[in-house]
Amino acid sequence: MFEQAVLTENLFLKDVDMLRQRTIRLLAEGQAEAHANPQRSIALLQAVLMAEIVCVLRYTAISISHDGLKNEWIGAEFQEQANDERRHMALAATRISQLGGTPDYDPQHLASRHALPPDGPGEFAQRIQENLAAEQAVVSLYRELIGYFEPRDPETAAMLQEIIHDEEDHAGDMEDLLVSYANN
Numbered sequence: 001m002f003e004q005a006v007l008t009e010n011l012f013l014k015d016v017d018m019l020r021q022r023t024i025r026l027l028a029e030g031q032a033e034a035h036a037n038p039q040r041s042i043a044l045l046q047a048v049l050m051a052e053i054v055c056v057l058r059y060t061a062i063s064i065s066h067d068g069l070k071n072e073w074i075g076a077e078f079q080e081q082a083n084d085e086r087r088h089m090a091l092a093a094t095r096i097s098q099l100g101g102t103p104d105y106d107p108q109h110l111a112s113r114h115a116l117p118p119d120g121p122g123e124f125a126q127r128i129q130e131n132l133a134a135e136q137a138v139v140s141l142y143r144e145l146i147g148y149f150e151p152r153d154p155e156t157a158a159m160l161q162e163i164i165h166d167e168e169d170h171a172g173d174m175e176d177l178l179v180s181y182a183n184n
Contacts, residue, residue: 012130012134019051020140020141023044023145026040036156041149041153049107052089055085063079065124074177084166129178145160
């Protein structure tokens with residue numbers, strides 16, 4: 001029941017799911033294409049950029065939250081993850097530019113960029129569960145994108161493989177943090 005309550009209020013996951021649904025529609029439209037359509041590729045990569053922007057905001061906020069400031073290891077962990085997400089942003093933005101697009105750094109309609117996690121004692125476990133669910137959704141989204149890009153644009157597929165490796169590590173870190181926090 002607690003998990004369900006967390007997931008229904010998880011704006012971070014809601015945004016990732018919205019991006020995933022939009023991306024799935026774009027992928028379905030492009031499945032018949034033998035080669036990557038630059039405009040479709042740019043639109044797909046904009047979803048990656050949006051997801052990474054939200055992660056940077058969220059993880060930076062957690063690094064300086066009550067728990068992040070009180071527990072140095074929490075602050076350091078989330079700052080490290082925010083830095084990874086910044087690097088992912090740069091990779092996605094660079095690839096968008098290489099394909100002739102303009103990176104959109106102002107992702108509209110994302111609720112979680114306006115609703116950063118609560119900053120009070122006792123809410124850390126909820127934030128981590130939200131992060132874990134969103135990281136798992138991002139990994140799923142990026143796997144679908146890799147499947148689309150591999151036969152059409154190996155360079156973009158390789159970039160996403162690099163990003164997904166970090167995202168899987170982040171999900172593992174969230175699981176570890178939940179266990180550590182529960183044992184304290």
